[in-house]
Amino acid sequence: MKTGAKREVAFPYVIAWLVLLLLTGLSLLSAFLHLGTVAPILEFAIAAIQAALVFILFMRLKGPPSLKWLFAGAGFFWLLFLYGLSMTDYATRRGWP
Amino acid sequence: MWRRTDRCMLSRTLQPEMQYATLSQQGETAQLGMWVFIATETLFFGALIFTYFVYRNFYPEEFALAGKDAVLWCGTVNIGLLLTSSLTMVLSINAAAEGRRRDLALWLAATAFLGTAFLGVKGYEYYSDYQDQVVPAVNFMLKPGSAPAGELFWVFYFIATGLHAVHLSIGIALMLYMLWRARRGELTPAYYAPLEVVGLYWSFVDTVWIFLYPAIYLVGRS
Numbered sequence: 001m002k003t004g005a006k007r008e009v010a011f012p013y014v015i016a017w018l019v020l021l022l023l024t025g026l027s028l029l030s031a032f033l034h035l036g037t038v039a040p041i042l043e044f045a046i047a048a049i050q051a052a053l054v055f056i057l058f059m060r061l062k063g064p065p066s067l068k069w070l071f072a073g074a075g076f077f078w079l080l081f082l083y084g085l086s087m088t089d090y091a092t093r094r095g096w097p
Numbered sequence: 098m099w100r101r102t103d104r105c106m107l108s109r110t111l112q113p114e115m116q117y118a119t120l121s122q123q124g125e126t127a128q129l130g131m132w133v134f135i136a137t138e139t140l141f142f143g144a145l146i147f148t149y150f151v152y153r154n155f156y157p158e159e160f161a162l163a164g165k166d167a168v169l170w171c172g173t174v175n176i177g178l179l180l181t182s183s184l185t186m187v188l189s190i191n192a193a194a195e196g197r198r199r200d201l202a203l204w205l206a207a208t209a210f211l212g213t214a215f216l217g218v219k220g221y222e223y224y225s226d227y228q229d230q231v232v233p234a235v236n237f238m239l240k241p242g243s244a245p246a247g248e249l250f251w252v253f254y255f256i257a258t259g260l261h262a263v264h265l266s267i268g269i270a271l272m273l274y275m276l277w278r279a280r281r282g283e284l285t286p287a288y289y290a291p292l293e294v295v296g297l298y299w300s301f302v303d304t305v306w307i308f309l310y311p312a313i314y315l316v317g318r319s
Contacts, residue, residue, distance in 0.1 A: 008190075008191035008192075008194050008195055009191075010188055010191060013184055013187045013188065013191075014184065016184075017180060017181065017183070017184040020180045021177065021180060024173070024176055024177070024180070024310070027310075027311055027315065028173060028315065030315075031311075031314075031315035031318035031319060032318055032319050033319060034319040035319070039315070039319065040153075040311070040315075040316070043311035043315050044308070044311055046311075047307050047308050047310070047311050050304075050307045051304045051307050051308065054183060054300050054303060054304050054307070055300075055304070058183045058184075058186070058187050058296075058300045058303075059296075059297050059300045059301070060293075064125070065125045065128075065129070067125075067129060068128065068129065068132055071129050071132035071133055071136065072132050072135070072136070074133075074136045075135060075136030075137070075138075075139035075140060076139065078136065078139075078140055079139055079140060079143045082140060082143060082144060082147065083143070083147055086147060086151075090151055090154075
């Protein structure tokens with residue numbers, strides 16, 4: 001290690017990777033369990049947890065500068081607008097398709 | 098990004114660009130810039146996935162039936178490859194932070210390799226889809242018992258995975274560029290922000306597949 005270089009630890013990332021693979025396995029398993037309408041909710045909830053893990057750990061949201069949270073959250077914030085306002089159309093349609 | 102006259106004494110005379118007070122500020126700004134781009138990409142893929150949710154909600158049986166023809170092992174292997182590539186990407190950033198040049202090159206090469214392997218599996222899957230006659234407008238045959246709305250699933254599939262593959266290809270090119278810069282000694286513990294920024298992009302492309310996987314491969318399996 002060179003002078004002035006900070007020490008980085010790989011262990012948390014390896015654990016996160018194993019957890020991500022495990023969650024993928026769970027999602028795959030849930031698809032075959034005849035859960036009906038709960039299955040997609042569970043699968044996308046697992047996907048959201050995986051995405052949160054990737055964002056916070058792999059993409060280092062938890063490190064400096066904490067301003068990153070604002071920028072990362074902005075995309076999600078505007079996505080809520082996109083989904084919400086679009087749903088005002090689809091949720092209020094009658095007799096279509 | 099640094100004064101060219103100082104390139105021969107890189108680690109000792111690395112200076113930030115004119116508008117930045119410190120190298121650290123320059124690096125952090127670069128990261129925030131990439132986060133802005135990622136926010137736009139979230140909207141880009143988010144809108145596409147929204148159309149998937151709308152049509153799946155309107156045609157649940159047709160989507161479930163169409164989803165059965167998606168090649169599950171390809172999608173599952175691919176998510177494994179991409180999740181592992183995010184790990185190797187982070188390990189390469191760690192290596193750059195600690196000045197371990199050989200490990201940096203190794204992990205970058207591993208990331209590029211895993212991304213290329215993903216494209217290989219995807220290419221085989223597209224070939225298999227063509228053989229199964231599920232390519233809309235090119236080679237699509239409605240299977241017995243399925244309704245025309247099932248073709249919408251495959252329209253989404255090809256647009257979403259096609260766009261994702263384009264993003265991944267750009268990511269692989271960036272990875273090779275980072276490898277080239279690493280070999281030139283331009284990614285040092287003093288400044289490795291370009292690598293962090295490319296890592297952010299790569300992990301985001303991985304996140305897109307995390308959502309595409311249940312959307313495409315886990316529908317209609319039970």
